[in-house]
Structure formats: structure tokens, C-alpha cells
Amino acid sequence: xxxxxxxxxxxxxxxxxxxxxxxxxxxxxxxxxxxxxxxxxxxxxxxxxxxxxxxxxxxxxxxxxxxxxxxxxxxxxxxxxxxxxxxxxxxxxxxxxxxxxxxxxxxxxxxxxxxxxxxxxxxxxxxxxxxxxxxxxxxxxxxxxxxxxxxxxxxxxxxxxxxxxxxxx
Amino acid sequence: xxxxxxxxxxxxxxxxxxxxxxxxxxxxxxxxxxxxxxxxxxxxxxxxxxxxxxxxxxxxxxxxxxxxxxxxxxxxxxxxxxxxxxxxxxxxxxxxxxxxxxxxxxxxxxxxxxxxxxxxxxxxxxxxxxxxxxxxxxxxxxxxxxxxxxxxxxxxxxxxxxxxxxxxxxxxxxxxxxxxxxxxxxxxxxxxxxxxxxxxxxxxxxxxxxxxxxxxxxxxxxxxxxxxxxxxxxxxxxxxxxxxxxxxxxxxxxxxxxxxxxxxxxxxxxxxxxxxxxxxxxxxxxxxxxxxxxxxxxxxxxxxxxxxxxxxxxxxxxxxxxxxxxxxxxxxxxxxxxxxxxxxxxxxxxxxxxxxxxxxxxxxxxxxxxxxxxxxxxxxxxxxxxxxxxxxxxxxxxxxxxxxxxxxxxxxxxxxxxxxxxxxxxxxxxxxxxxxxxxxxxxxxxxxxxxxxxxxxxxxxxxxxxxxxxxxxxxxxxxxxxxxxxxxxxxxxxxxxxxxxxxxxxxxxxxxxxxxxxxxxxxxxxxxxxxxxxxxxxxxxxxxxxxxxxxxxxxxxxxxxxxxxxxxxxxxxxxxxxxxxxxxxxx
Numbered sequence: 001x002x003x004x005x006x007x008x009x010x011x012x013x014x015x016x017x018x019x020x021x022x023x024x025x026x027x028x029x030x031x032x033x034x035x036x037x038x039x040x041x042x043x044x045x046x047x048x049x050x051x052x053x054x055x056x057x058x059x060x061x062x063x064x065x066x067x068x069x070x071x072x073x074x075x076x077x078x079x080x081x082x083x084x085x086x087x088x089x090x091x092x093x094x095x096x097x098x099x100x101x102x103x104x105x106x107x108x109x110x111x112x113x114x115x116x117x118x119x120x121x122x123x124x125x126x127x128x129x130x131x132x133x134x135x136x137x138x139x140x141x142x143x144x145x146x147x148x149x150x151x152x153x154x155x156x157x158x159x160x161x162x163x164x165x166x167x168x169x
Numbered sequence: 170x171x172x173x174x175x176x177x178x179x180x181x182x183x184x185x186x187x188x189x190x191x192x193x194x195x196x197x198x199x200x201x202x203x204x205x206x207x208x209x210x211x212x213x214x215x216x217x218x219x220x221x222x223x224x225x226x227x228x229x230x231x232x233x234x235x236x237x238x239x240x241x242x243x244x245x246x247x248x249x250x251x252x253x254x255x256x257x258x259x260x261x262x263x264x265x266x267x268x269x270x271x272x273x274x275x276x277x278x279x280x281x282x283x284x285x286x287x288x289x290x291x292x293x294x295x296x297x298x299x300x301x302x303x304x305x306x307x308x309x310x311x312x313x314x315x316x317x318x319x320x321x322x323x324x325x326x327x328x329x330x331x332x333x334x335x336x337x338x339x340x341x342x343x344x345x346x347x348x349x350x351x352x353x354x355x356x357x358x359x360x361x362x363x364x365x366x367x368x369x370x371x372x373x374x375x376x377x378x379x380x381x382x383x384x385x386x387x388x389x390x391x392x393x394x395x396x397x398x399x400x401x402x403x404x405x406x407x408x409x410x411x412x413x414x415x416x417x418x419x420x421x422x423x424x425x426x427x428x429x430x431x432x433x434x435x436x437x438x439x440x441x442x443x444x445x446x447x448x449x450x451x452x453x454x455x456x457x458x459x460x461x462x463x464x465x466x467x468x469x470x471x472x473x474x475x476x477x478x479x480x481x482x483x484x485x486x487x488x489x490x491x492x493x494x495x496x497x498x499x500x501x502x503x504x505x506x507x508x509x510x511x512x513x514x515x516x517x518x519x520x521x522x523x524x525x526x527x528x529x530x531x532x533x534x535x536x537x538x539x540x541x542x543x544x545x546x547x548x549x550x551x552x553x554x555x556x557x558x559x560x561x562x563x564x565x566x567x568x569x570x571x572x573x574x575x576x577x578x579x580x581x582x583x584x585x586x587x588x589x590x591x592x593x594x595x596x597x598x599x600x601x602x603x604x605x606x607x608x609x610x611x612x613x614x615x616x617x618x619x620x621x622x623x624x625x626x627x628x629x630x631x632x633x634x635x636x637x638x639x640x641x642x643x644x645x646x647x648x649x650x651x652x653x654x655x656x657x658x659x660x661x662x663x664x665x666x667x668x669x670x671x672x673x674x675x676x677x678x679x680x681x682x683x684x685x686x687x688x689x690x691x692x693x694x695x696x697x698x699x700x701x702x703x704x705x706x707x708x709x710x711x712x713x714x715x716x717x718x719x720x721x722x723x724x725x726x727x728x729x730x731x732x733x734x735x736x737x738x739x740x741x742x743x744x745x746x747x748x749x750x751x752x753x754x755x756x
Contacts, residue, residue, distance in 0.1 A: 003486070016353065019302065020290060031295050062482055069479035075299040075319055075354045 008037065008058045009084040010091060010161045011068065014169060016076040017043045017051040024074050025053060034059065034067050038093075038136070038158035050078065054161050056136075081169050083161050091161040095139045096121070097130045101150030109149040116142045127152075172344075177309055177337040178207035181270065184313035186213045187346050190241050192232065192607055193217070194225040198245020199285060200272025203337040217607055217636060220628040222249050224600035226256020226327075227626070230265045231604030234587050235562055237390060239266045239321050240604065246272040247285030250331075251292065255594060257327045258296040262591025263413060264388055266325035268316055269297075275335040276304050289331045298326030304333065306341035314349040323356030324477040325388055356476060360493030365501050368448070368472040368489045369511055375446035376517035377524075378406045381429065381458075384413030384590070385451015385475060386495050387583045393496035394418070394583045397450065400503055404513050407525060409437040411452050413590045416580035426525065427534075430458040431726050432572040435533035435735055436525055438724070441466055442732035443524070449473040451495045454484040455591070464731030474498050533724045533737055534576050543693050545570065545645045545716040548700075549577040552615060552643060555700050560612040561585065562605045566598035566622030569651035569722045574617045596625025599642060603629060606638040613641065613704065620646040620670050630683040633709040641703050642711045644676060647718040655721045659747045676713040691715035728755035 015021050022041055029036050038056040043049065057067060064082070072080045083089040097118075099109045102125075109128060113120065118132035132142050136159055143154060163169075175183065181204060185193070192215045197205045208216050219225045222244045229240025244253050250271040260267045274283040290302045299319050301312045312330060320328040372378055380401060386393050394417050401408050401424055408418055409429040418425055427434035429441055438460075441447070447469045452458070454473075459465045462484065471487040473480070474495060481490035491498055505511075538547045549570075563578055564587040565571040571588055580586050587605060589597035602616040623644055633640055645651075653668040680687025685708050690699035696714070703710045723738035727747050736745070 019304075020294070023291070024294060027294055062486060065482055066479060069481070073323075073477065073479050078353050 003062065004060055006058055006060055007064070007084075008056065009064050009082055010054065010056050010089065010159060011071070012081045012083055012161065012169060013053040013055065013071055014078040015051050015053060015074075016078070017049040018076055021051070021076050022053070024076070025055070025071065028070055028074065029055075029057070029067075032066075032070065034063065040158040040160055054159055056159050079169050081163075083163055086163055087167060088164045089161050090164060091135055091159050092133060093136050093139055093157055093159050094131065094133045095143075095154060095156040097132065097143065097146060097151065098127060098153040099130065099146055099150045100127045100152045102126045105149045109146060112142070112145050112149075118142060172342040174340050175343050176203075177306060177332070177339055177341045178203040180309050180341045180343050181313060181332070181337070182207050182211060182214060183343055184310055184346075185241065188314070188317045189238070190214055193241045193243050194219055194228040194232070194604065195243030196220075196222050196225060196245065196249060198249050198272060200246035200274060200334050201243060201249075201270075201332070201337070203334065204243065204270070204272070204332075216243070217603070218632065219600065219603070220631050221626065222252035223255050223596065224603070224626050224629050224632070226253050226260065226267060226269065227594075227597050227600035228604035228607070229267045229269075230256065230260050230263070230597075231564060231587050231601030232608045233265050233267060233604075234601075235584050235605045236608045237584060239268055239317060242267060242269040244269065244271055245285065246274055246289070247287045249285075250287055250289040254292060254296055255592075257293055257329065259589055259592040259594045259597065260327040261296050261298065263589065264325050264384060265327070266320040267327040268320055269327060269329045271329055271331050273302070273331045273333040276333045277335070279333065289329065293329045296327070297329050298324075300329035300331065302331040302333075303336050306336055306339050309336060309341045310344040311349050314344070314346045315351055317346075318351055319354055323354070324385075324480075357492050358476070358494035358497050360474065360491040360498035360501060362501065362505075364489055364491050365498065366505055366509070368491065369502060369506055369509070371446055371470055371472065371489070372404070372448065373511040373513065376514060377440075377443060377445040377521045378404075378448070378513070378518070379440050379444040379446075380406060380408040380448050380450060381411070381441065381452055382408060382414045382417055382450040383411040383452025386414055386417040387451075389451065389476075389495035391583065393451075393494075393499060396496060396499035396503060400499055400506075403503065403506065405518060406513065407440055407522070409433070409441065411455070411458055411590075412575055412588065414452065415575060415586045416583045419581045420579040421581060428575055430455075431460070432576065432722055432724065434576075435531045435724055435737060436528040438726065438732040438735060439528045440525055444469050447471045449475075449487070450499075451475060453480045456484070459485065460726045461729050461731050466732070531737065531739075533735075536738065538693060540693060542717045543691065543696060543714060545647065545720055546573050546577050547693070548643065548645055548696065548714050548716065549573050549617065551696055551700055552617075553578045555697065555704065556613055556615065560609070562587065562609060562612055562614045564588065564598045564601040564605060564614070564616045566616075566618040566625075567593045567595045568619050568622060568653075569647075569655065569720075570617050570619045570622070570645040572652075572722045573645070595622040598622060599629045599633075599640070600626050602640045602642070603632055603636075603638055606640050607636070614639075616640055616642045618642060618644050619651060620644055620648060620673055621650040627679075630680070630685075630709070634684040637708060639706075639708050639710075642709070643703075644711065644713045645716050646673070646676075646713055647716050647720070648673065649718055652722070658721070659727065659745065660753050662746065676711050680709075680711045685709040685711075688712045689715075
């Protein structure tokens with residue numbers, strides 16, 4: 001890859017779930033001018049109090065290398081794994097999407113939701129809240145289709161990701 | 170082992186004692202009164218009262234850098250902590266191990282905008298290596314020991330421990346240092362053998378090799394400096410040091426090319442530009458070293474050795490990046506070099522040295538000392554000459570005098586040179602000297618400063634007097650913020666905006682007001698006598714030397730220029746300007 005080419009990377013970070021750890025990670029990105037496209041965090045081991053942060057970022061190969069090195073040197077960080085480099089991975093995101101519409105548009109939104117395997121988790125006479133799970137690209141596509149049909153509010157979780165096969169962090 | 174239950178302040182003091190701390194630099198206040206009470210009741214740990222919290226951190230930095238130990242700071246909550254921020258940032262940029270204990274309002278008041286409350290961990294997160302807010306007395310002892318481990322291992326740096334007042338008063342269990350191990354933070358010290366072999370092979374095939382060494386060598390310790398000497402002499406190749414690396418290799422040795430970078434020597438910068446294999450050892454390719462990155466050592470292969478993986482490939486892409494402690498890696502390098510019987514290409518090296526000798530002929534640091542006015546470089550050289558037979562430590566402030574000190578004072582040993590490199594903090598010099606003199610009461614400590622820098626922490630004169638610290642402060646007084654003036658001359662059409670020191674105090678009277686001797690010198694013929702007198706006096710002295718206010722610091726690589734486009738003093742007619750809009754936007 002060319003040194004100046006910007007590419008997107010999904011990075012998993014295993015951290016101690018302690019006060020301020022997320023602020024350290026976010027502060028690192030803002031302080032050094034790195035991009036955050038999406039960020040998710042939750043405790044994954046209640047026994048050891050470890051949380052997993054998944055961050056989607058973009059940059060030149062040198063910047064991506066820096067991001068990983070900078071993350072790794074934060075004291076509460078256990079492991080840093082670049083899922084984009086370490087082999088194929090599964091990326092999933094959940095979104096809740098509110099569509100306010102009536103008549104044909106309302107029916108059309110339901111038909112498209114069916115194609116995307118999105119579920120209606122709330123309904124009124126003139127609105128739906130759809131829940132959709134998939135890759136960020138799939139959610140983007142769904143949102144685009146909902147735009148002319150009364151799309152009014154979106155809440156997305158950001159990407160959770162894990163490598164395929166037997167490989168673990 | 171039965172747990173010992175103490176109160177929080179006792180735990181803190183016990184932990185400091187068990188970590189081998191002898192002295193704490195600090196300033197009391199409401200939130201840390203329990204700790205000060207505990208300090209009052211014991212005599213294992215000495216407290217040095219500074220006059221401003223920023224100075225406490227710089228003093229701890231001076232202490233740490235001149236001893237290789239961790240420097241310890243104690244300040245109160247709110248303004249105490251925020252005043253310490255500049256010092257902490259300074260320590261972070263220069264990788265100095267410092268523990269800063271900050272008071273905090275009681276845990277139940279945190280977040281309530283209480284009196285003297287500040288979000289200390291929030292504020293200091295980006296300017297520390299790590300920080301802690303202790304909310305659970307059960308974690309106090311562990312946090313103290315962990316903090317020392319984090320501050321002093323790997324790439325050293327400042328660590329803040331924020332201590333709410335109720336934690337200091339309440340009961341807490343004590344743990345010995347040996348009972349605490351860190352779960353995640355254990356830096357790699359041993360370099361990868363395969364990479365080391367590859368790097369040495371590269372060196373053996375080099376025609377124009379160079380060693381570029383920085384503060385990481387000094388941080389790694391005396392052993393690293395010894396090994397660097399051995400490796401340099403075994404291979405016979407040229408070596409250049411960064412500002413932070415001065416003293417890692419004796420400056421009087423003929424293989425040493427002097428400091429490199431913006432105000433480095435002609436020979437060091439030309440050799441960096443033309444080299445074909447560069448070994449960067451504990452150096453981080455700072456912009457003051459590299460100049461314009463697009464033209465930095467264009468034909469070279471680069472090996473970088475650093476304990477911090479994030480320093481490798483940060484500014485400059487290297488061919489081989491070895492993560493490890495400098496002493497460990499150098500030891501392996503020497504072993505492998507001998508075992509594999511690698512040889513430097515002697516014929517090529519000979520030619521390389523001839524080229525370097527040609528650059529040396531420029532005598533880029535030379536100056537003429539006239540009869541009527543004192544040249545600032547001359548002051549540094551004379552202080553050096555007259556302190557040669559003493560164990561001498563040098564601290565500086567920031568600006569022209571700092572660069573002249575780096576260029577003209579020959580450093581032979583590590584830990585004798587304390588300066589604010591990365592952050593460039595005016596006001597660093599005198600407080601740093603306090604820390605050095607506290608650590609080395611018998612040694613001569615000289616602080617080179619400027620008429621502007623000294624005013625930034627002038628209050629520390631009172632600390633010098635109180636503890637009878639016989640620091641020799643030499644002001645290179647040109648009545649300007651000299652480096653600002655130099656840049657204004659070169660880049661801003663000689664418009665000296667706000668850089669003239671309109672009203673300076675009478676430093677002799679000021680010294681007397683603080684209770685020590687002040688001396689003045691403005692005649693070149695009297696300079697040696699003035700320095701000798703300053704050194705003889707048993708106590709603090711400020712020597713105010715009026716120097717040539719037109720003198721600029723050369724050589725200089727203007728911002729945005731490559732190494733081989735230096736401005737030299739002999740080409741200067743005193744009123745040159747750099748015609749470059751590009752240069753104006755750079756720092």
C-alpha cells in the first residue's frame with residue numbers, strides 16, 4: 001500500500017474497566033488529531049473487569065501504526081488488535097431508525113424493512129421504529145432508502161467486531 | 170502477613186520511604202494538611218518548600234535528571250495542581266520520572282465545585298504518563314507503588330496521584346512494594362536479536378555511518394552511556410548528540426561531532442544529511458533535530474532503538490525499529506558485533522572522516538571576543554574553563570543562552586546537564602538547579618539564564634536562601650528575549666515586537682534583598698575575576714553579565730530548511746533576513 005493512501009481500520013482494544021479509561025482513549029485521538037469514525041465500549045469480563053473498545057479509524061499506514069502504538073502504551077491497556085490486518089473479521093452494528101409516515105410511504109418502508117430483515121420494534125398509527133443489525137454499509141443502505149419515506153431520527157451503536165475462525169485476541 | 174492498618178497520610182509517607190524517597194519538593198495547602206502534619210512528625214523524608222508549584226516540579230525534574238532517581242512533588246488541590254501542569258508537561262516531553270502528589274477535596278465533594286477543587290486527573294491526563302484518583306483507601310498503597318513503577322520504567326515520565334482529603338485522614342491498609350505487581354504495564358527491555366543482527370550487518374556494509382543519540386541513552390543509565398562509549402570506539406564511527414543527549418558521550422572525544430539540529434554544529438548536520446546508515450539511539454527525530462522532513466538524511470538507511478514503540482516510525486520512517494532498553498540493546502550489539510566478527514569498511518570510513526574533517530574546518534562555533542563588549546559564548550566558555558576542576562552541574566532556562574550553553578560548555582559525563590528540551594519552558598533553570606543542589610550538596614551547580622527567563626521563576630531566590638543552596642546563577646543579560654529577537658530579525662523584518670526588556674530589576678540589589686550576593690560584570694577584562702569570585706562565595710550568587718545584545722545564535726537551520734542549508738556566523742553581517750513566507754508560519 002502506498003505511504004500516503006488513507007485506509008479504514010477496525011481496532012479492538014482490551015482495557016481495564018476503570019474510571020477515565022475511555023477518556024484516555026478519546027483524549028489520545030483528539031489530542032493527536034486522529035480520526036474516530038465509530039467507537040463502542042462495554043465490559044466483556046465481569047470477573048477481571050476488562051472492557052473491550054472497538055474503534056474504527058482511518059489514516060495512512062504510518063498513522064495507523066502510530067495509533068496502535070499510542071494505544072498500547074496507555075497504562076490500563078492490555079491488548080491492541082488491528083482486525084483489518086489480522087485476517088477476516090465480522091463487523092456488526094445495531095441501529096434504531098424512526099420513520100414517520102402514512103399511507104403508501106408507510107407501507108413501502110415496511111416492505112423495504114422486510115427485505116433488509118429489519119424489525120419494527122415500535123409502531124403508532126403514523127410511525128415505526130425499525131431495529132436493524134448488520135454491517136455499517138448495510139445500515140447506510142437502509143437509511144438511504146428510508147430517507148424519502150419519512151426518516152426522522154437515527155440512533156446507531158457503532159461497530160462491534162471480532163475476528164473470524166479460531167483466532168482470538 | 171498481617172495487614173498493617175495506618176491512616177492514609179501514614180500510608181503515603183511509608184510508601185515514599187519504602188520507595189527510597191529522601192526528599193519531596195512541595196507547597197502546602199488545605200487539602201494536603203494531613204500529609205504535611207505527617208511530614209512534621211517524621212524525619213525520614215525531607216521537605217523542600219518552594220515558592221510556586223511549577224518550581225516544585227522543575228526542582229523534582231532537576232533532582233531526577235541529576236541522580237537517575239524519581240523526583241517527588243507534593244502540592245495542594247485546585248491552584249496547587251493547576252500550577253504544576255507546566256512542570257508536568259515539561260517532564261512528559263523530556264521523559265523525566267516524577268511523582269506528583271496532589272491534594273483533592275474530600276470524595277463526597279468531588280464534582281460540586283468545592284473550594285479549591287479542580288478536575289486534576291482530567292486536566293493532567295494529557296500531560297502525564299499516567300494518573301490516578303484514589304477513591305478507595307484499600308487501593309492507596311497499591312497505587313503509590315504502582316505509580317513509582319510506571320514513572321520509572323519503560324520510557325520514564327510524570328505520574329499524578331490525586332488524593333482526596335478523606336482518604337488521607339481515614340484508615341487504610343499498607344502493602345510493601347514487593348506485594349504489588351502491575352497487571353498490564355511491563356515494558357519490553359530486551360531487543361529482538363534478529364533485528365539487531367540485521368542492523369549490525371547494515372552497519373558493517375555502510376560507507377558513511379553515523380550514530381545519532383538522545384536523552385534515552387541517559388535515561389537508560391550510566392551503564393548505557395558506558396556501552397555507547399564502547400560501541401562507538403569499537404566501530405570508530407562518528408557520533409552526534411541531541412540537546413537532551415549531551416553528556417552521554419564525552420564532548421572532548423574526536424569521534425564526537427557536537428550537537429546536531431537547529432543550532433547544532435555544521436559538521437554534525439552535514440554528516441547527518443550525507444550519511445548512508447544512521448543509528449538513532451534513544452532519540453525521537455524531533456522537528457528541532459530533523460529540519461525539513463522531506464530532505465532529512467535523504468540517502469540513508471535508518472535503524473532506531475527506543476524503549477517506546479510509539480517513538481518508532483512516528484516522524485521518520487525507519488528501516489529497522491528495535492524496541493528495547495538502550496543498555497540491553499547496546500550490550501547485545503557489542504556481543505554480536507564481536508561474536509560475528511563484523512568489521513566496518515575501513516577504507517570507506519577513512520574517506521568519510523576526511524569529509525567530516527573538511528566540515529570541521531569551518532569552525533562553526535568560533536567567535537571573536539572584542540575588548541569592549543562581552544560575547545555571550547565567551548561567558549559560557551570561561552565558566553566551563555574555570556569549573557573544570559570541580560564536579561559541576563549545569564541547568565539552563567530557554568532561549569539563546571540555552572543554545573550557547575549547549576554548544577560551548579563541554580559535557581563529559583551524563584546527568585550533569587539539565588535543560589528544558591521538548592517543552593522549552595522559560596523559568597525551568599533556577600528551580601531545576603534547586604533540585605540538583607539538594608541532590609548534590611557538595612557539587613557546583615551553575616544555572617545559565619537570560620534576563621527574561623530568570624524573571625519567570627524569580628521567586629525561587631527565596632528558596633535558595635532558606636536552604637542555603639549555593640547555586641551560581643549566571644545571567645547572559647542582553648536586555649532582550651534574545652531568541653525571540655533573533656527570529657524577529659530573521660523572519661519578521663526586524664520588527665522587535667514586545668521582545669525588549671524595558672524594565673529589568675537591578676539584579677545585584679534584588680539578590681541582596683533576598684539575602685545573598687549579587688555581582689555584575691560588563692567588561693571583558695573583568696569577566697574571569699567575576700566568575701572566580703562567584704565560585705568562591707559560599708552561598709547563592711547571581712552574576713549579571715551584560716553581553717552583546719546584537720549577538721545571534723549560530724549556526725542555525727532556519728525552520729523548513731534541510732540540514733545542509735545552515736546559516737553560519739561567519740557568513741553573517743549582523744542584519745541578515747530570511748526571505749521566506751513559508752518560514753514565518755513554522756515554529
